[in-house]
Ligand SMILES: [Ca+2]
Ligand SMILES: [Ca+2]
């Protein structure tokens with residue numbers, strides 16, 4: 001048996017490993033990879049689930065795992081993160097990677113070329129050749145193994161309005177740069193976006209507003225992330241942010257604004273990092289306050305009271321809310337300056353939380369943690385559909401930056417005046433319909449008359465050619481990165 005030792009580039013799981021060449025009884029040489037289960041950061045040990053990635057072992061013993069190289073390659077693909085910048089429990093979602101493309105070409109409620117006809121399918125990536133607002137006539141359910149690439153909507157981007165979008169029992173979904181605004185036209189007691197009973201969902205740069213009960217509901221959700229999003233301006237009858245009842249949900253770098261409460265209400269296992277909460281009404285972050293055990297890590301968040309805010313930036317905890325907190329700030333003085341105070345464990349004990357010394361959450365793809373004050377400036381620049389902030393989102397960010405002076409809980413969106421005008425711009429030409437414009441295909445040595453090349457996975461990155469294009473689009477917002485709030489695609 002020959003032996004070769006060296007580090008395998010499979011670093012996503014931060015496992016030490018070696019390659020070993022073994023001569024099998026059939027004299028067919030196979031290369032195997034040995035994993036040694038020492039996590040470099042925590043000293044903990046993992047086992048390996050091909051869907052969820054490494055799972056924490058209860059045993060402190062180091063373990064050995066041998067897998068054929070071909071199997072390891074397949075596993076390595078399964079942990080390619082959703083896109084650069086994806087973090088937390090949902091960041092291994094692959095959506096419609098490598099699957100065919102469907103193009104939304106009109107703003108109709110249903111029928112060929114509509115959002116509904118495309119997004120209710122599974123095993124697809126959805127791109128937009130149209131921008132503006134889709135007025136849904138009824139609630140809709142998304143498919144599985146699905147990517148919705150809102151960054152492809154030119155001009156003012158895409159808004160889904162007037163009804164609830166759900167993903168009940170769906171799995172493996174990526175959605176980026178879309179506005180979901182149910183509005184007063186939707187049924188009472190529903191949300192704008194519903195992740196209930198869905199698994200492996202990655203939501204990024206969404207604007208989720210005007211939900212009639214909560215803006216978002218996640219009951220029964222597992223292994224998901226909501227990041228870089230605006231969750232705000234809930235409307236009657238309840239006007240709440242999120243009933244986030246999930247096992248392993250990461251909420252990071254979101255702006256929660258003008259919600260009467262539940263920013264969110266956290267039940268299950270909630271990782272809550274670098275969020276900014278502005279102008280809550282009754283309460284900011286709300287505990288699970290149920291008989292069952294709940295776990296939450298609140299790390300480096302900033303709570304800023306606005307005109308409608310009581311002092312209760314946290315509330316409704318019980319001793320079943322096992323809560324780790326560090327680096328959180330609360331600014332309750334409404335003085336137009338960002339000058340919050342560091343939140344102490346005593347503040348959480350005062351509202352009856354069970355303060356614990358260590359965080360529970362160690363997702364496979366960790367969350368990059370910023371100081372709380374940097375989360376505020378980043379949220380102001382980048383939260384929501386920041387490729388094009390419309391007048392609604394610009395107003396919300398202006399309220400945040402008044403640091404206590406401006407903000408309003410609304411009854412419903414009709415009091416805001418006419419809806420924001422949609423800025424419609426023609427999409428670039430995509431002759432073969434693979435989601436990649438001809439010009440980009442030419443520049444990257446693809447064939448603008450061959451739809452199959454967009455689905456091809458680049459072994460160097462783990463992303464399809466289409467995803468490489470989509471990731472580039474999402475990163476191409478130089479003005480918003482510089483702080484402008486009115487940038488359009
Ligand atoms: Ca202040
Ligand atoms: Ca193309």
Ligand SMILES: [Ca+2]
Pocket residue numbers: 432434436441446447448449450451452453454
């Ligand atoms: Ca092509």
